[in-house]
Amino acid sequence: MAEGKVDPVHQFTIEPLFGTDHWNIAGYNVAFTNSALWMAITAVVLMVFVAGGARRAVVPGRWQMAVEGFTGFVDNLLKSNIGESGRKYLPYIFSLFMFILFSNLLGLLPLALVGLHPFTATSHFTVTGVLAVMSFAIVLIVGFAKHGLHFFSLFVPHGTPVPMIPIIFPIELISFLVRPFSLGLRLFVAMMAGHVLLEVLSGFVISGTNAGVGIFFLAGVPSFLLMIGICALELLVAGIQAYVFALLTCVYLNDAENLH
């Protein structure tokens, strides 16, 4: 075909925009890439969104209602998982949830229609991994600061018979240590799979349309209809994955805060 074949993973390619050759910190190259650009856009959009809702009106307008809805949602999440002492984690969990949510949603915007290429930073495990390690580090710091070495009792559930402890302890320890990986990989895989699926389906639509009327109706149209549904599903996944990330961070923080 003249257009060349559709590469479903090309959308994840990181393209340095500037600073490739001389932006170095301690020997590491920190070029400003399209990924960095979209993380910056996410940060700016998020700041504008929340700033618009911080007008402190007693009777809120629509924008303020939206922002208060998000803060209330995260606040409830912390309250139901950690309790009243969870309020101090609100700035971090809220930033985390909103950053992932906005990043996911901005990556889904159909900006290619006007020639821009949206980039989903959360489809890179270098990004989700850092977020996961950050959450895990906070859990460790809070856990050891609050409970000291007693924090290790987290790995021995209540009512474990003494002879079972040598077996249970390593199992619990491993499941605990796997947490940052599962946390980071879940978000990365969900975002990447969705975008690959959309790309593959759109490839079907393009190829099917080019291959003649018969194939167009046989493959192109059903793929297009499926894409519409998958787009809606992706919007849902964008929200759910942000929620899951924040929720699991809350659950892990609860372990550190309240032991058990």
Place this chain on the structure above:
Amino acid sequence: MPQIEQLATTYASQVFWLLVCFGLVFFVVGLGLLPKVTSTVDLRDRQIADDLAAAEAARAAADAEEEAWRVTANKQRAEAQALIAAAKVGAAKATEASLAVAAAKVDETLAAAEARIGAARQAALGEIESVAVEAAQDIVSRLAGLSVSTEQAQGAVKGALANG
């Protein structure tokens, strides 16, 4: 997969810019703007809770007021009933007393009248006797030409009257 192919060349940039952007978000949004939003929500929630508590208190006060009013009203009604009953009893007693007085007066008048009637009859009887005595003396003197003493005539009249 570019995520793995470009890992070696881009991870430093990815980590660096994520930390910059997320750090910016955390400090500006999480620590700067978020407290404003939550404090506004908390303030509103507290205001609503206060208003509800005030309304509840006002309702309780109104209930208490109504209860007190009902108690007072009941008491006053009972007092009024007692007053009416007392007045009734008093009126009945007064009526009874005045009736008794009137009855006594009537009885007295009746007794006096009876006494007067008795006295009158007695006087009338006495009169008849003396008239009869005089008439008897007169009749005797005229028929028989006898002069009968008053005592004699009187005895005869008395005997006749007693028999008659």
